[in-house]
Amino acid sequence: MTVGPRAAAGTPGSAPAGPALTRRGLLRRAAGVAALVGLGGAAWAVRGYRLDPARAARLRCLTALELVVLEAAFARVLDGLDADAPAEAAAWVDGWLSRRPAWAQREVRALIVGLELAPPAAIGRLGRFTRLAPEAQDRVLRAWEAAPVPLLRHAFAGLKGLAVMGAYGRPATLAAIGYDGPLAPGAGR
Amino acid sequence: MILAGREHAGDFTRACDVVVVGTGAGGSMMARELAAAGLAVVALEEGAHSTPRDFTTREEDMLELLFQEAGARATVDLEVRVLQGRGTGGSTVHNTCLCKRTPDVLLEHWAHAFAVRGAAPADLAPVFARTEAELSVTQVGEAQLNRNNALFRAGVEALGWRGGFLAHNRVGCVGSGYCELGCPFDAKQNALKVLLPRAVALGATVLADARVERVLTRGGRVEGVRGALLGADGRQRGRLEVRAPVVVLAGSAVGSAALHLRSGLPDPSGQAGRNLRCHPGAVVAGLFDEPVDGWRGIPQTYECTEWLDLAPGSDRRVWLVPVFAHPIGTAAQLPGFGADHARLMRRYRHVAALTAMLHDEASGRVRVEASGRIRLHYEPDAADRAQLALGLREGARLLLAAGAREVLLPYADGPLWLRDPGDLAQVDARGVPPGSMTLTAVHPMGTLRMGDDPRRAVVASTGEHHAVRGLFVADGSLFPTSIGVPPQLSIYGFARHLAPHVVDAVARRR
Secondary structure, eight states: OOOSHHHHHOOTTSOOOOSOOOHHHHHHHHHHHHHHHHHHHHHHHTTTOOOOHHHHHHOSSSOHHHHHHHHHHHHHHTBTBOTTHHHHHHHHHHHHHHTSOHHHHHHHHHHHHHHHTOHHHHHSOOSOGGGSOHHHHHHHHHHHHTOSSHHHHHHHHHHHHHHHHHHTTSHHHHHHHTOOOSOOTTOOO | OEEEGGGOOSOEEEEOSEEEEOOSHHHHHHHHHHHHTTOOEEEEOSSOOOOGGGOOOOHHHHHHHHBGGGGTOBBTTSSEEEOOBOSTTGGGTTSOOBOOOOOHHHHHHHHHHHOOOSOSHHHHHHHHHHHHHHTTEEEOOGGGOOHHHHHHHHHHHHHTOOEEEOEEEBSSOOOOSOGGGOOTTOOBOSIIIIIHHHHHHTTOEEEESEEEEEEEEETTEEEEEEEEEEOTTSSEEEEEEEEOSEEEEOSHHHHHHHHHHHTTOOOTTSOTTOOBBOOOEEEEEEEOSSOOOTTSSOSOOEEEOTTBOOSTTOSOBEEEEEOOOOHHHHHHHSOOOHHHHHHHHTTGGGEEEEEEEEOOOSOBEEEEOTTSOEEEEOOOOHHHHHHHHHHHHHHHHHHHHTTOSEEEEOOTTSOEEEOSGGGTHHHHHHOOOTTSSOEEEOOOBOTTOBOSOTTTOSBOTTSBBSSSBTEEEOSGGGOSSOOSSOOHHHHHHHHHHHHHHHHHHHHHHO
């Protein structure tokens, strides 16, 4: 592609020159296209991540998209616990994360988005993590857990760490494993 | 008095004789010793000031209150989780009260190999004795063994191995089992309970929520520190500046090294931030028919030293000791997820566990990113990994000898189950290759090592920096090698041992 004053002036034998396509003009058009694609992509990307308004209003750090992905992941990691565990654990993580420094928040967000986009690379399936059946989601998580790439293994460990932090402080979970702590408020000195 | 930066109006500026950065074992001892010598002392603590009333025994709360990075600190490759204290009292608030003197064989080695002077066993014995008396250190006994430790002891005795009761700094312990989450019964005779109040009574000022970001120097001399006052949310709410002719770094082998690097201090030896050792440990879990309820009672009362020879070059560098985590710690450590993981967690009451703690020879380093974020680079080498595998194998042997129905080794790609001693060869076959399991470390040390050769050490045997007059170090950063035992008594002891040199330095500057 030729861009610039020479093309705009036209040369013998060339097609009649249209409006001058300057570098700035091209960049402007590209930016416009990118914005449209971006908006379209964003609209596509956030489909299916709606939360009911009451829950959305309670979010302190995560976006609705991030919470939905996190809940889906926790549903697999915490399978075997009571039905409320994934949502309650994800809500706990939202509050906890709001008190962490910016770099920690960035890492958790990257982890969540990375998981949502992981299926093609992890198990060769197109589509997002949240759209997979539970068995396929487990395969994605297992792929990360045993990945030859340390970053993915550590991402799994981080995800699991968040899930157990959110779940194993809940009375229902503690009762299920026979743990009689923590102490009642005021039990110490 | 102990002040909270979150409640302090405006900036905090002060001038004094000595500013101590960090209030754990080293900082609190130093502050108390210097205040007792009549010096004007300000001790600064990045974390919050807490008391036993704040210790809710809830893991998710206490990880955030009492640990660096809310318990998520780890090496850059995330292979080693590094649990370090934060808040007044530092790691002495969450540790399990183990008190062991720096081994004589290592003090002698440091004298010969690292030119550490004046810290021979005979020099330090009276220092440790005074410290043990002050912190009420006594050996625990039969009555204080919980079931987890009793099973461990049974295994040691069944195998005819070397073992014994440990010494602790606790008085009035009710055996609640929440030591690692801060004692709500105030039974720990630690920096928070014993030393900081005494420092304050002697006139020292202790300021929590005070993050030191830079050591101030001019012309090769220290002039004070600068940083930020933090709010309850951890965000800056004011400026911090304390001017003093002498500064003592006591913010741990991670924090002190990071502050040294962040401040751009001269480093003729090139060793600042290097030589990081941390005693990484691998967990072995045994499943018993009987309930163990390992979270109840004192977590660590008995040790096995059969596989620990601290002489340099030893091929036995593993200390076996019972360990037990509350549910979040256990669930994070157990491999797998989903229904299998939940089934395993339902056997929680029947688990007995130990850790194989490595007396590490390989070393790493502390680095600081431009953003200020601390990064720990540390990887066990092949020899250290072989020792960890030895620890896993012999730890499994111990639990089987104690009567475990089966033993679990938490490999990341799936647990290895062992059911009789004939299975132990599987551990040798698997080994501990990089990333194969999560290790846990609670004893970082060595990053500003001491010695009288300025080409090899950052600080002299007096604790004073070789290139910055008036700057001292008084924490685990000092140790030239791993010490192979829990370090709190060594840190208290070295701070006490070095305090007279700090007093002299103040006198020189007056």
